[in-house]
Amino acid sequence: MARLLIVDGHAYAYRAFYAIRGMTSPTGKPTNAVYGFIKMLAKLRASLQPSHVVVVWDGGLSAERTTALPGYKAQRPEMPDELGSQIQELVEYLAAAGLASLCRDGVEADDVIAGLARRAAVAGWDVVVASSDKDFMQLVTPRIGLVNPSDKSVKVWGAAEVRAKAGVDPQQVVDWLALVGDAVDNIPGVTGVGPKTAAGLLNQFGSVTQLYGQLDAVKSERLRGALVAATEIVRRNVELVRLKEELASDVSLADLAVRPERLETLREQYSRWGFRSMLAELVTAQVAQPVLL
Numbered sequence: 001m002a003r004l005l006i007v008d009g010h011a012y013a014y015r016a017f018y019a020i021r022g023m024t025s026p027t028g029k030p031t032n033a034v035y036g037f038i039k040m041l042a043k044l045r046a047s048l049q050p051s052h053v054v055v056v057w058d059g060g061l062s063a064e065r066t067t068a069l070p071g072y073k074a075q076r077p078e079m080p081d082e083l084g085s086q087i088q089e090l091v092e093y094l095a096a097a098g099l100a101s102l103c104r105d106g107v108e109a110d111d112v113i114a115g116l117a118r119r120a121a122v123a124g125w126d127v128v129v130a131s132s133d134k135d136f137m138q139l140v141t142p143r144i145g146l147v148n149p150s151d152k153s154v155k156v157w158g159a160a161e162v163r164a165k166a167g168v169d170p171q172q173v174v175d176w177l178a179l180v181g182d183a184v185d186n187i188p189g190v191t192g193v194g195p196k197t198a199a200g201l202l203n204q205f206g207s208v209t210q211l212y213g214q215l216d217a218v219k220s221e222r223l224r225g226a227l228v229a230a231t232e233i234v235r236r237n238v239e240l241v242r243l244k245e246e247l248a249s250d251v252s253l254a255d256l257a258v259r260p261e262r263l264e265t266l267r268e269q270y271s272r273w274g275f276r277s278m279l280a281e282l283v284t285a286q287v288a289q290p291v292l293l
Contacts (some may be wrong), residue, residue: 001124001125001206002051002052002120002123002124002125002126003048003050003051003052003125003126003127003128004050004051004052004054004117004120004125004126004129004256004283005045005048005050005051005053005054005127005130006053006054006113006116006127006128006130007041007044007053007054007055007056007131008056008109008110008113008119008129008130008131008132008133009055009057009058009087009090009101009103010057010058010087010109010132011132011133011149012037012041012055012131012149013033013037013083013086013087013090013225014060014083014239015036015040015132015149015150016031016032016033016034016035016036016037016039016040016084017032017033017036017080017082017083018275019036020031020032020033020035020036023035024111025038025272025273025274025289025291026272026274027265027272028083030082030083030084030085030086031089031273031274031275032086033083033087033090034086034088034089034093034273035091035273035275036088037130038093038275038278040149041055042098043154044130044147044154046095046152047071047153048095048147048156050128050154050258051257051258052100052120052125052253052256052257052258053099053100053256054100054101054102054116054256055076055090055094055099055100055101055102056098056101056102056103056109056112056113056116057091057102057103058103058108058109059104059105059107059108059109059112060105060106060107060108060128061073061106061108062106062107062108062111062244064105064244065108065240068236068239069186069187069236069240071186071189072185072186072240073132073185073186074186075186076186089095089269089273091175091187092269092271093266093269095235095259095262095265096260096261096262096265096266096269097262097266098258098259098260099258099259100246100255100256101186102136102251104247104248107247108131110135110136110243110247111128111243111244111245111247112118112247112248113131113136113243113248113263114136114139114243114244114245114248115244115245115246115247115248115249115251116248116251116253116256117129117139117144117254118139118144118245119249120143120253121141121143121246124143125140125143126143127143127144127145128144128145128147128156129144129145129146129147130144130146130147130148130149131146131147131148131149132148132149132150134165134166134173134177134182135173135241135243136164136243137157137162137166137170137173137180138170138171138173138174138177138241138242138243139160139170139243140157140159140162141157141169141170142158142159145157145158145238148161150285157207166195166199167195167196167198167199167200167203168198168199168202170201172202172206173209173237174238174241175202175207175208175219176195176199176202176210177237178197178237178240178241179193179197179198179201179202179208179234179237180193180194180195180198180237181237182241185240185241185244187237187240187241188233189230189233189237190226190227190230190233190234191229191230192222192223192274193223193226193227194204194228197223201218206233212227212231212234215227215228230291233277237243263282266278266280266282267279270282
C-alpha cells in the first residue's frame with residue numbers, strides 16, 4: 001500500500017536553523033538549516049518508510065484570510081537572511097535526492113498539505129503529515145496521521161492523541177480553534193475562553209453551530225455574554241482556521257513517488273557544503289546503485 005509523507009518545509013527548516021548554530025560551508029556560507037533538515041528528513045524516512053514524499057513550502061499568505069483579518073500572521077518576524085539563503089539549497093537537494101518539492105505563489109503550505117493529504121487518503125493511501133502546526137489536527141482520520149518534529153520517537157498521532165492534546169475529536173478542531181483563537185497566527189478568540197473551556201463547550205454541544213443555537217443552556221452568565229459578544233469573531237475564525245483542501249487539486253499524486261537519487265549531484269552538494277559524513281555515506285551508495293547524471 002502507498003504511504004505518503006508530507007513535510008511542512010518551512011517548519012522543518014526553521015527548526016533545523018535554530019537547533020544548529022554556527023555551521024558554515026568551506027566558503028563561509030551558512031549550512032546549519034540544510035544539514036539539520038537533511039538529517040531530520042532522513043530520520044522520518046527511515047522510520048516511516050514512505051513510498052511517496054513531498055516537501056511543501058509556503059508561497060505567501062492567503063489573500064482571502066488577510067482580507068478577512070488584516071492582522072493575520074502580521075506579528076511574525078521576517079525570515080533571517082541566513083535561513084532564507086538556504087531554502088533554495090534545500091529545494092535543490094530534494095531534487096537530487098529524488099524527492100518532490102512543491103510551492104505555490106500566494107498559497108499557504110497548510111492548504112496545499114491539506115489538499116494532498118485528503119486526496120491521498122481518499123485514494124486509499126496512508127498519509128503522515130510532518131509539522132508542528134496544530135491546525136493539522138483537523139485532518140486526522142484513520143488514514144491520516146501527524147508527526148511532530150519535536151518528538152524524537154517519530155510517533156504518529158491519531159485521533160486519540162488529538163483528543164489528549166486538545167480535549168476534542170479531530171472533526172471538532174476547527175471549532176475549537178475558532179473559540180480559542182491562535183496567538184501564533186494572530187487570530188483572537190473569545191475573551192476568557194481557553195483550550196479547556198472550549199473543549200468543554202464542544203463536548204457538551206458538539207459544534208459551534210449547535211452551541212450558538214443553544215446559548216441559553218450555557219450556565220455561566222459571564223461565558224454566555226462573552227460568546228454573544230464574539231459571535232462574528234467565531235464565525236470568521238471558523239473560515240480562517242479551516243484548511244482549504246481544494247487548492248492542490250491539480251497535483252498528480254503519482255508524481256510524488258520517491259525517485260532514484262542523483263548520486264553525483266549529491267556528492268557535489270555535500271562537497272560544496274562541507275558535509276564530510278554524508279559524503280562518506282555516498283561511497284557505499286554509489287557501489288549499490290547506478291549513477292544518474
